[in-house]
Amino acid sequence: MAHGDTTGDFEKSPGWLDWYDGPSTPAFTLPEGAVDAHCHVFGPGGQFPYAPERKYTPCDASADQLFALRDQLGFERNVIVQATCHGADNRALVDALQRSNGRARGVATVRRDVTAEQLAELHAAGVRGVRFNFVKRLVDRVPTDSLEEIVAKIAPLGWHVVIYFEAEDLPELYGFFSSIPTDVVVDHMGRPDVTKDPDGPEFALFLQFMRENPNVWTKVSCPERLSVTGPRALDGEQHAYTDVVPFARRVVEEFPGRVLWGTDWPHPNLKDHMPDDGLLVDYIPRIATTPELQRQLLVENPRRLYWPESLNTQGA
Ligand SMILES: O=C(O)c1cc(C(=O)O)oc(=O)c1
Numbered sequence: 001m002a003h004g005d006t007t008g009d010f011e012k013s014p015g016w017l018d019w020y021d022g023p024s025t026p027a028f029t030l031p032e033g034a035v036d037a038h039c040h041v042f043g044p045g046g047q048f049p050y051a052p053e054r055k056y057t058p059c060d061a062s063a064d065q066l067f068a069l070r071d072q073l074g075f076e077r078n079v080i081v082q083a084t085c086h087g088a089d090n091r092a093l094v095d096a097l098q099r100s101n102g103r104a105r106g107v108a109t110v111r112r113d114v115t116a117e118q119l120a121e122l123h124a125a126g127v128r129g130v131r132f133n134f135v136k137r138l139v140d141r142v143p144t145d146s147l148e149e150i151v152a153k154i155a156p157l158g159w160h161v162v163i164y165f166e167a168e169d170l171p172e173l174y175g176f177f178s179s180i181p182t183d184v185v186v187d188h189m190g191r192p193d194v195t196k197d198p199d200g201p202e203f204a205l206f207l208q209f210m211r212e213n214p215n216v217w218t219k220v221s222c223p224e225r226l227s228v229t230g231p232r233a234l235d236g237e238q239h240a241y242t243d244v245v246p247f248a249r250r251v252v253e254e255f256p257g258r259v260l261w262g263t264d265w266p267h268p269n270l271k272d273h274m275p276d277d278g279l280l281v282d283y284i285p286r287i288a289t290t291p292e293l294q295r296q297l298l299v300e301n302p303r304r305l306y307w308p309e310s311l312n313t314q315g316a
Pocket residue numbers: 082083084085138187225264268269
């Protein structure tokens with residue numbers, strides 16, 4: 001559905017697909033306290049301008065719209081991840097965190113010259129991690145050189161590192177990623193090529209990476225991005241993205257205490273369709289097949305990373 005061609009003074013990238021208005025109410029009832037652990041806010045561009053170095057200009061997707069989606073789908077909380085279209089300008093993210101009444105925490109993008117004072121401000125707003133993007137179409141240069149410097153600054157705050165990369169780049173980056181001393185969260189299972197065998201060497205390397213590095217977690221998210229044969233989460237489809245299921249299910253079953261799930265709303269850069277987020281939620285029980293796995297994936301694991309203080313008090 002179109003949300004207008006302009007966002008503030010910005011014109012959307014050609015062919016941009018807007019997020020899906022009016023998602024269905026999921027058939028799957030989320031466990032109480034469920035966290036959507038990967039979603040974004042875009043602008044609004046008129047208030048929070050997109051970064052000059054961005055690789056795409058999205059449609060606006062405001063904090064209020066995100067919170068409405070949260071309530072409609074049945075999540076209690078969000079983890080909002082800084083999108084590359086905002087570069088290292090975290091103002092839209094911080095604004096959303098501050099208006100969430102404690103129901104959102106964040107992952108920011110910072111530059112190597114970030115000061116302790118700036119980090120303290122981000123922490124007070126609810127930021128608990130920094131994101132590094134190694135997907136070449138999204139950044140001018142991969143952040144290998146700045147990562148170590150930034151990690152030294154954020155580690156004392158107890159923050160973790162989120163990395164986004166593609167499966168074909170893991171062999172080259174394996175040693176570097178293994179050297180990160182903090183917790184590490186890999187976006188979207190390191191983007192496996194799901195036309196390949198889930199038992200084949202490419203995905204085996206990712207599983208080995210998680211096995212050898214007990215500080216590494218992953219988001220078993222974005223089937224809509226990884227899927228090649230679908231079917232798409234549209235028009236009531238209850239078995240969407242069947243080709244991604246064996247990959248995600250494998251990870252959930254081997255590493256039940258180190259997996260997270262998120263909608264990825266508003267789904268930047270999708271090219272051929274925009275999913276109904278209610279049907280995306282209905283995908284969850286196909287990859288986390290028992291109530292216990294679902295509770296770990298959706299409640300316990302995100303709380304351990306983003307609201308650890310809530311685990312110290314009984315029943316919080
Ligand atoms: O694959 C993508 O295009 C994409 C982009 C971004 C971003 O621009 O931050 O975030 C994501 O999680 C996925």
